[in-house]
Amino acid sequence: MRKSVIAAGVGLVLAAGPAMAQSKTVKIGFVSTFSGPTAVIGNDMRNAFELALDNAGRKLGGLPVEVIYEDDQQKPEVGKQKTEKLIESDKVDFLVGYIWSNVLLASLKPAVDSKTVTIISNAGASQVAGELCSPYVFSTSWTNDQNPRAVAEYMNKKGIKTVYLVGPNYAAGKENLGGLQAAFKGKIVGEDYTRWPDQLDFSAELSKIRAANPDAVYTFYPGAAGVQFLNQYAQAGLQGKIALYSTFMIDSLSLPRQKDAALGVISALQWGADLPNAANKEFVSKFMEKFKTEPSFYAAQTYDAANLLVSAANAAKGDIGNKDAVAAAIKKADFKSVRGGFKFGNNNFPIQNFYMQEVVKDGENYRMKTVATAVENGQDIHAAKCSMK
Amino acid sequence: MLLLIEQILNGLQLGLLLFLLAAGLTLVFGIMDLVNLAHGSLYMIGAYFAATFAALTGSFVFGALLALGATLLVGMAVEVIAMRRLYGRDHLDHVLATFGLILFFNELVRLVWGPAGMNLAIPGWLNTSVQLLPGLQYPAYRLAIIVVALAVALFLYLVVMRTRIGMLIRAGATNREMVSALGVNIKLLYTLVFGLGAALAGLAGLMQAPILTVQIGMGENILILAFVVIIIGGIGSIRGALIAAILVGLIDTIGRSFLPDLLRLFLSSRGASAIAPAISSMLIYILMALVLVVRPRGLFPVSGR
Numbered sequence A: 001m002r003k004s005v006i007a008a009g010v011g012l013v014l015a016a017g018p019a020m021a022q023s024k025t026v027k028i029g030f031v032s033t034f035s036g037p038t039a040v041i042g043n044d045m046r047n048a049f050e051l052a053l054d055n056a057g058r059k060l061g062g063l064p065v066e067v068i069y070e071d072d073q074q075k076p077e078v079g080k081q082k083t084e085k086l087i088e089s090d091k092v093d094f095l096v097g098y099i100w101s102n103v104l105l106a107s108l109k110p111a112v113d114s115k116t117v118t119i120i121s122n123a124g125a126s127q128v129a130g131e132l133c134s135p136y137v138f139s140t141s142w143t144n145d146q147n148p149r150a151v152a153e154y155m156n157k158k159g160i161k162t163v164y165l166v167g168p169n170y171a172a173g174k175e176n177l178g179g180l181q182a183a184f185k186g187k188i189v190g191e192d193y194t195r196w197p198d199q200l201d202f203s204a205e206l207s208k209i210r211a212a213n214p215d216a217v218y219t220f221y222p223g224a225a226g227v228q229f230l231n232q233y234a235q236a237g238l239q240g241k242i243a244l245y246s247t248f249m250i251d252s253l254s255l256p257r258q259k260d261a262a263l264g265v266i267s268a269l270q271w272g273a274d275l276p277n278a279a280n281k282e283f284v285s286k287f288m289e290k291f292k293t294e295p296s297f298y299a300a301q302t303y304d305a306a307n308l309l310v311s312a313a314n315a316a317k318g319d320i321g322n323k324d325a326v327a328a329a330i331k332k333a334d335f336k337s338v339r340g341g342f343k344f345g346n347n348n349f350p351i352q353n354f355y356m357q358e359v360v361k362d363g364e365n366y367r368m369k370t371v372a373t374a375v376e377n378g379q380d381i382h383a384a385k386c387s388m389k
Numbered sequence B: 001m002l003l004l005i006e007q008i009l010n011g012l013q014l015g016l017l018l019f020l021l022a023a024g025l026t027l028v029f030g031i032m033d034l035v036n037l038a039h040g041s042l043y044m045i046g047a048y049f050a051a052t053f054a055a056l057t058g059s060f061v062f063g064a065l066l067a068l069g070a071t072l073l074v075g076m077a078v079e080v081i082a083m084r085r086l087y088g089r090d091h092l093d094h095v096l097a098t099f100g101l102i103l104f105f106n107e108l109v110r111l112v113w114g115p116a117g118m119n120l121a122i123p124g125w126l127n128t129s130v131q132l133l134p135g136l137q138y139p140a141y142r143l144a145i146i147v148v149a150l151a152v153a154l155f156l157y158l159v160v161m162r163t164r165i166g167m168l169i170r171a172g173a174t175n176r177e178m179v180s181a182l183g184v185n186i187k188l189l190y191t192l193v194f195g196l197g198a199a200l201a202g203l204a205g206l207m208q209a210p211i212l213t214v215q216i217g218m219g220e221n222i223l224i225l226a227f228v229v230i231i232i233g234g235i236g237s238i239r240g241a242l243i244a245a246i247l248v249g250l251i252d253t254i255g256r257s258f259l260p261d262l263l264r265l266f267l268s269s270r271g272a273s274a275i276a277p278a279i280s281s282m283l284i285y286i287l288m289a290l291v292l293v294v295r296p297r298g299l300f301p302v303s304g305r
Helices: A002-023 A039-055 A076-088 A101-113 A146-158 A171-183 A203-212 A224-235 A255-262 A278-291 A297-315 A323-331 B002-032 B039-057 B060-081 B091-113 B140-162 B164-174 B176-181 B186-208 B218-233 B238-264 B269-294
Strands: A026-032 A063-071 A094-097 A117-120 A137-139 A162-168 A187-194 A216-219 A243-246 A266-269 A350-362 A365-378 B129-133 B136-139
Touching (some): A026 A039, A039 A063, A039 A278, A039 A297, A063 A076, A076 A094, A076 A101, A094 A297, A101 A117, A101 A137, A146 A171, A146 A216, A146 A243, A146 A266, A146 A365, A171 A187, A187 A203, A187 B269, A203 A224, A224 A255, A255 A350, A255 A365, A266 A365, A278 A297, B002 B039, B002 B129, B002 B136, B002 B140, B002 B164, B002 B218, B002 B238, B039 B060, B039 B218, B060 B186, B129 B140, B136 B140, B140 B186, B164 B186, B176 B186, B186 B218, B218 B238
Parallel strands (some): A026 A063, A026 A094, A117 A137, A162 A187, A162 A216, A216 A243
Antiparallel strands (some): A266 A350, A350 A365, B129 B136
């Protein structure tokens, strides 16, 4: 008899434990790509997010945290479905992640309609910074045209007079090259759009580049095509002869495959592994210790997203049900960003510096070295279209 | 002018590469009357073998030779295991079965080599550029592709026109029933021809591998071009395949290269750069349509079919 009473008591405590924890757990839904050829990006983001939560003792505003990772398979319809599932059945407090602009655009409406506080840690669809801006949606990255604009500013400063553009013939390719075109003050001597994604031999374009002999070439080939473009650029004997600029073509995930072909290529990013601030040093060394690779910019932006959430939850003293207070706390960006601090603009996108990074070889390792500051406190041009003031 | 010469070389290189792929395809189609969509998979397998063997032996040339032999064996095995069941059946059955083979090979490669893809580095002695004319530098590796492919074309010509096997191949392309009625072991001939076609596809794959990257599904896009080539050239004709391949390579490359500038003469710069890529990717299909109107059986039809 006594035994069964004790057993019942233990049972009650056990039952009560999870129930109490559940009512006071912060739930975060994390949407990214965890399958297919781009799964490496999603994994890098997850690693950084987990690392940041570990650093915070896995607590947000004193509450234990639970993260639900969902794979969007790089497909807009899957991303939307997973976002709806996180909001409606998991009832998450926050949404984080999104690599791809098209996935983000499909998933945005359920997030905004349910007023779920969302932190985008990569996708840079310009509409989200403009007409689709929302008080509950924040970004720790950039808009798609911001980095090519930064490259153009740098080229202007360097006195580059002529540039040749080559890129893939699809929406993001045109948006990217268009960003450079809009801000570049010199002359565009050539502009080639290649069949996407099936054209992988760029011999004709490279011959034209050699004949045009511009001061610089600007290109944007994400994924495997980037490896191929760089290889062929080197094989054509152009590497080192005509300066090559790009965005989103080189990162710590693709460098091990690009190797020597990437040497000397210059890109623009708001963060680099070698930025000297204390938060970044701690991030990079802990990341490398735990995962044995250098973090990518995807990881850095996601690490910032996690720390931003931690700072806001702490400021709200764990009262995460009060979404307006939480959003206001996020907007202060009161945390140590690994990029060295930034402010949010009216559209909840960062106002931040952009740095130029050149690929160099240190012994056996390839890395991106920060060589200059292209833009200081740069804001995207879409902010004016956002109705929030 | 120098640019035009360079683009002609680029077009020639692309065309000769297509020829290697199309030669096997046209032999198999012409002699066995078999539509083989999985030809691109053999191209992919050749590239994966070359990357693996080159890493093992530390030499590009040894790796390539081993890969050629291995692809030949894979091709013969595919013929014995799968293709034999398909002779005499409807073309639709061929398409379904060989499409299944594409999926099979893609998954097989994923299991064996993983999803990430591989790199095959250009051997150091080819990783330079050669001065052909004053002011005209051309990558040595692309020149090597042209030389190797021309040598293979010559070799094929000699085999097909000057040897007994070649005579049987030609006879088989013209009249299969008669060849087997004369007591030729047609089964063995088919296995050999399929293996040869596979090796040629593998050669194309491994030579293209350092320029592109070795990855799953790499043969599927280029296969469409190879089919265009054999239709233009005339199904079953190796000479037709060679001429059509060079024609397709030149038109595609020169179109891509000069069409934007041509259109800029009478269109705005923005409009030209928007329309040119679309038109230049259509050019070879327009060529195919024109050839089909004028000569429905291709430029060099094999007689007697």
